[in-house]
Amino acid sequence: MASLPFNTIPINLPFSVSTKPSSKHHDDQALNPSSSSYFHRVSSLCKNGEIKEALSLVTEMDFRNLRIGPEIYGEILQGCVYERDLCTGKQIHARILKNGDFYAKNEYIETKLVIFYAKCDALEIAEVLFTKLRVRNVFSWAAIIGVKCRIGLCEGALMGFVEMLENEIFPDNFVVPNVCKACGALQWSRFGRGVHGYVVKAGLEDSVFVASSLADMYGKCGVLDDARKVFDEIPERNVVAWNALMVGYVQNGMNEEAIRLFSDMRKEGVEPTRVTVSTCLSASANMGGIEEGKQSHAIAIVNGLELDNILGTSLLNFYCKVGLIEYAEMVFDRMVDKDVVTWNLIISGYVQQGLVEDAIYMCQLMRLENLKYDCVTLATLMSAAARTQNLKFGKEVQCYCIRHSFESDIVLASTVMDMYAKCGSIVDAKKVFDSTVEKDLILWNTLHAAYAESGLSGEALRLFYGMQLEGVPPNVITWNLIILSLLRNGEVNEAKEMFLQMQSSGISPNLISWTTMMNGMVQNGCSEEAILFLRRMQESGLRPNAFSITVALSASANLASLHIGRSIHGYIIRNLQHSFSVSIETSLVDMYAKCGDINKAEKVFGSKLYSELPLYNAMISAYALYGNLKEAIALYRSLEGVGLKPDNITITNVLSACNHAGDINQAFEIFTDMVSKHSTKPCLEHYGLMVDLLASAGETDKALRLIEEMPYKPDARMIQSLVASCNKQHKTELVDYLSKQLLESEPENSGNYVTIANAYAVEGSWDEVVKMREIMKAKGLKKKPGCSWIQIKGEEEGVHVFVANDKTHIRINEIQRILALLLYDMC
């Protein structure tokens, strides 16, 4: 055996190496029978994980001058591999080196050392030893590929696979799974296919290990058809194979397929594991499948699966996502070793339910358990601030983030921006955006969302072109947001143009793109076009979901087209039977009422699946529309019996029913009931309806007294009612008073100008309407999102008129008077 000097051993090994060659193992100790009994004792200690004891036996052997063969060192190293005991292994390595080349240059020992370091994730040492190997066999290759794969150096692992083949060392059923894993992580499906070819050639495809990892690889690459094919051809499928395919389905959004696979698996009598149940729970959570998730939970219990952290958090995630917070609390209480993930889930569960107080309380408890907030906790709290529009709380959380150096977390930056945007502070959102160094597409989109929400289409467009100049290509979401910002700002034609541009840039509109267009059309008074967009979406092969159907129903209602409304109802019955929701039922009632078929509205209401307030509100509103005061009141009175408490909308609807019928007494009864029975404060709109009622009955003084009593500033609508009433009675000094009120309350409120313009529109004075628009422009005021425009036919192009409220009738000279006051105020 060639002798090499010891100092060629890499000096970066983390222990010192004796340079003195030892000689005692040359004694003829091999004949000593106790040597083999030592081997057995060492071997059994190692298998029980008692490495330290095994090591002291070796020391004892050394002391008694017994021959220590390579197999003993091999055994101890293997023990260190089982225990992932890097420290003890290094000591063994030191002894091996101390004992000289007989051991240090033994192929078995050298390979074992590589395997040991690799298994302990000490890649650098393993690689140094590996490069020094004179003989590289399948085992050492497998170890190196394995460690690279584990620590995420996937390209390196795949290069190793190629190099192995070049050196004619053939990867076996231990190497291939790791190679597959690397392909999956990199989503290199073409490389994966090559590996699959090798597997077939090498005859490895019958190994469950190989086949399940191939199925997993195809799943991770999104090629589910091939994953399924591989899976179907496995001769003896084990639970891991089932799990791998199921995970593939879930990761690609095919949740229903995953659940179906689970039931097939149970039919074949394969026992589910915690992984199976976790995966099913993810699928159930994603698709909102309450029954599926509950059954998965039941199966976990029946099969006696241990509630470990991962299964527990899967359950928590599921119950939180579907809104069953009580069940989530039960699971949470039963979990023993709660970690940050566990706490984050229950906290986010509370936030999703709007229970921000509970969320904050849980945060305090979490701190008492000595757990620190991580970026997920903070992102959740930030989203709570955004939901509740609590700017102060949001800033506190942001300060915490800054103090604890979480600024570099890009997800957190997105939530901070979203919080500022939701709290109406776009400038601060932009500041956060600018100060974030590494921007990802989501961050860009978050700012787009902020602009879209407020209809700042100019800013949005600048951002849109800016990002492309910086080489960030917009995705569907970006395009949808740009379109939304245009629509929110009333720029219908520009939005349609953008919609076309998106398609010519190679991005096809998704469900949300189409629905955004539809909804935007409805909001901008183009309901016919909304229906056209619905048809075109269906032609493109996309199926409308519950929300798009709701929008289509409101378009039908606006068009008062029973024909279209019925056809959409038909579509719901044919295709959305299972996703019947409160909002769909509500929209149906509303549609039938507005299309003139109150009987059908009653019929839909009568066969409702849900018993929720919005549905009752819609029906009461329908009765109000038809002036059926008795029915409206009866329905309102019946709420208590079904355990529902009327809200502001209910009262508004009942009061407007009274309004239509001109029944002041009934209205007053409802109005006072509200405070005494339901202890709710009337809102501005309720006062408005009462004022309206009194004013149109000529009770101007009473109306005025009510205005002075109420805890709100009067709005333009109220003033209008009064103006109309005053007009009849020629009380001009009152009009002066009211106009002043209007100016004092909100001179910058575009709504006031809109109201006045509305009145002009009703009177047919288009010149005055145009003038109002110009004043708004000069003041830099923009129409609020959701406020409708209508194009006046036969008028000069570009002239828009606000949709007039049905009951607005103001004498033209009074309008001029108010306008004069407004202009005076501006100068």
Added chain:
DNA sequence: ATAGGGTTAG
């Protein structure tokens, strides 16, 4: 070989 939490669009 397989499994858990937070961010953007109607």
